[in-house]
Amino acid sequence: MSLYVTEALSLLILVAALAVIRVRDLFALVVLLSVFSGLIAITFAAMGAPDVAFTEAVVGTSMSTVFFMALMWWIDPLELNRYAVERRLLGLIPALLMGGVLLYGINGLPTFGDPLAPAMTHLSPEYIAGSVPDVETPNVVTAVLADYRSFDTMIETAVVLTAALACLLTLRRRDDQAV
Numbered sequence: 423m424s425l426y427v428t429e430a431l432s433l434l435i436l437v438a439a440l441a442v443i444r445v446r447d448l449f450a451l452v453v454l455l456s457v458f459s460g461l462i463a464i465t466f467a468a469m470g471a472p473d474v475a476f477t478e479a480v481v482g483t484s485m486s487t488v489f490f491m492a493l494m495w496w497i498d499p500l501e502l503n504r505y506a507v508e509r510r511l512l513g514l515i516p517a518l519l520m521g522g523v524l525l526y527g528i529n530g531l532p533t534f535g536d537p538l539a540p541a542m543t544h545l546s547p548e549y550i551a552g553s554v555p556d557v558e559t560p561n562v563v564t565a566v567l568a569d570y571r572s573f574d575t576m577i578e579t580a581v582v583l584t585a586a587l588a589c590l591l592t593l594r595r596r597d598d599q600a601v
Contacts, residue, residue: 431465448494456487469534473567473575481582489589 438458445451459482466475532539553565567575 427468431461431468435461435465448497452487452490452494455490456483459483459486472563473578477578477582481585485586485589489592 435458438454438461442451442454442458445454459478463475463478463483466472466478532541536542549566549570550562553562554560557565557569559565
């Protein structure tokens with residue numbers, strides 16, 4: 423991925439995040455959250471993580487948007503109360519502290535694409551060398567997701583399906599509920 427694409431996606435994500443913070447209309451908020459999630463999914467795909475990008479696209483962009491839109495059906499925006507400025511500022515303190523810890527933790531990560539990173543020197547060569555003899559597939563991504571990390575993939579799939587089921591059960595209407 424070129425540096426210009428990375429910078430453009432980062433800038434778009436930043437603009438979307440700032441817009442999410444500033445918007446006051448619920449419908450616009452849901453749309454902006456969907457846009458933000460879509461940009462994150464594109465970033466994951468561009469960084470070579472198609473499984474994470476797919477999960478983000480399905481859960482973040484699609485299912486949550488549908489869930490929020492359906493939830494807006496039952497919410498009257500005029501009845502929502504805004505908290506006092508003091509209470510909102512009190513919530514800003516732990517958010518800033520957590521953001522600072524995360525930014526500090528970035529220093530401990532290897533540079534993106536570094537061939538000497540632990541993930542590249544320990545497991546990757548073993549996965550690449552064993553994909554054809556062990557799994558009998560030349561596609562290393564399929565070998566990793568379907569065989570080497572099959573339990574992890576199964577649990578991720580179960581989480582996505584459980585989230586979908588929870589959304590469906592939450593949003594279903596009974597005949598005795600009139601709108």
